[in-house]
Amino acid sequence: MAEQTYAKGLEGVVAAESDICQIDGAAGKLYYRGYSLEDLAAHSSFEEVTYLLLYEKLPTEGELSAFVTTMRDHRSIAKPVQDVIRSFPASGSLMELLQSTISYLSGYHDHVIKHDANCNCRQTLHQIAQLATVVAAYHRFKDGKEYVAPHRDLSHGANFLYMLRGAEPEAYEGEIMDRCLILHAEHGFNASTFTARVVASTLSTCYCSISAAIGSLYGSLHGGANERVLDTVNEIGSPENVDDWLDKALAAKRKVPGMGHRVYRAKDPRSVILEKDLQLVCDRKGDHNLYAILKKLEASFRSRMEEKGKPLYPNVDFFSGALYSLLGIPKELFTPIFAMSRSAGWLGHILEQRKDNRLYRPKCLFVGPSPREYALMSER
């Protein structure tokens, strides 16, 4: 291609080929390595999906069993790492702590990173397995509670709820949490995945790459939308306030969080699954208020936008905040949970980057001052 193509924000530039994730925005379909999200959500576990993302195929029974054993072997975190989490100031951000901890963990594992394309980080699964433990430990320490060691008989999602609560969740809660991790595990090139690949392209370690990706996910243009949905729902308070709230929000040109997506022109397939799980949790908990507000908000906002010829659908963030909230998870953990899940996709992309690596090295166009004389202090 021609030199000096200027693409601000790299818009319209294809930076790599990938065989991990296919998004059919028009049809509202999402595939991980060819398997539809609906099938994976119905039949798979987060651990199996992680295997699929890292090994490019569904595992046999023996492969899955060995993989699950390795991943569960790596769930617990060493005492000094617990201390690092415990001593982090309460006013600090969990996302910054998470970014810090993933690099720090590197010191506790003989990670045999060779700084070359043969790096075997499919065996160093602690970057995925331990993120959940770090998030849970942080939450408990902040509440003045003790560390809960992981429970190796539970799925990744159920174990997360167990470590948060210090008690086993009900079976349906564990299944739903595990499914949430499946739904967020991968979504092609987004800012955090791109960050992971840029760092990996220097032949840096997978700890460095995943840590960097967490830094991107903390950005308000990337993560955090489901927190804003929950804030909105709490601000609205009850279904009969929705229209009044929408009138004011639209007049003030406020955005309605969780609605609309850059790629999907149909229902986001993740939101369809999340809605069903939210309904189930509402039924089991006997609390339908959040869901009622969300459904009224969805319907009212969509009908107003359809009048303008702009149909908008709920995206992945619309129902997840309410779902997590009903599972007893505080808002502060929502984006860290996203990181826990997406770490599987990040590692898949890091491996893919290493298979056929080229350092990402775009140019910048210098538009600054021409060479000028240095003025001594007395002349300024």
Add this chain to the structure above:
Amino acid sequence: MAEQTYAKGLEGVVAAESDICQIDGAAGKLYYRGYSLEDLAAHSSFEEVTYLLLYEKLPTEGELSAFVTTMRDHRSIAKPVQDVIRSFPASGSLMELLQSTISYLSGYHDHVIKHDANCNCRQTLHQIAQLATVVAAYHRFKDGKEYVAPHRDLSHGANFLYMLRGAEPEAYEGEIMDRCLILHAEHGFNASTFTARVVASTLSTCYCSISAAIGSLYGSLHGGANERVLDTVNEIGSPENVDDWLDKALAAKRKVPGMGHRVYRAKDPRSVILEKDLQLVCDRKGDHNLYAILKKLEASFRSRMEEKGKPLYPNVDFFSGALYSLLGIPKELFTPIFAMSRSAGWLGHILEQRKDNRLYRPKCLFVGPSPREYALMSER
């Protein structure tokens, strides 16, 4: 521009405009905001150069004095951060620890990051000021020594040597160390700076962005070349072995580290300054062996390459390893020192990114499997 331009590694793509750094590769000149590196190395300090990179101009006396005060106020690190460094396993990598610590530091500062373009990280200078302290503390703890609190009457470079040694360096050593930090502070778009800007473009914090950049610098395609030069020099052992070593190295198609540069077609201006400083240190220490090997290697390699019509010159990494080594700095700290210095450039680029932000969002081209049916475990 057209959709779907495929640019592997983003080659030939201009991703942003920048007014920070101009590199004139043909003339072998480098300018920070229009000021030549030679002028800055002769007249400026690392703190003044940091001001220039962050504020887009040279400071007046009052501005510099206030800036230096702020930066020196932020040099020391809190006891819990010292503990985090002390408890990091000896087998771990200092670069991964550094990436971890910069995010961890965020919790100890009321950094008032607003997640928007007005973020005021020019006042949160600890990301630059404290990196040197973290590196020095790590080195001392590893040797079983105590933390040395920073000395606020010393320049950034001299204070670094002071914290490493626990004793004030000679004046010329401090000046040379400070100059090394000036020389490495900025060099346009490279993998780590690009990483910092990608993370910043999500409106994440400067801690997250600088931490991510450190992760990229750890990659063997980016940092670490001056370590390899020193390894080479030690392998050669003495000047009379150079030609024999070169014969074997070229026959085995080994690279000669520290020679040649993608951009400079003349002497790298940084290497010219570094060579003078290396000569000075050799004279003062009365030890000329490393320098003699380097000069013989430079001359022999260049004459062989000129025969092939490919003149090659020393780059920034050629003399710096020997220089650091003579200042008593172990090899393991070379890339971390690069990070200490480049953090100033990274922060300059983060601020520039925020002034006119567009999220970096290239695409990837899906080349994986078509939608396929999920096979139940019994069918695999």
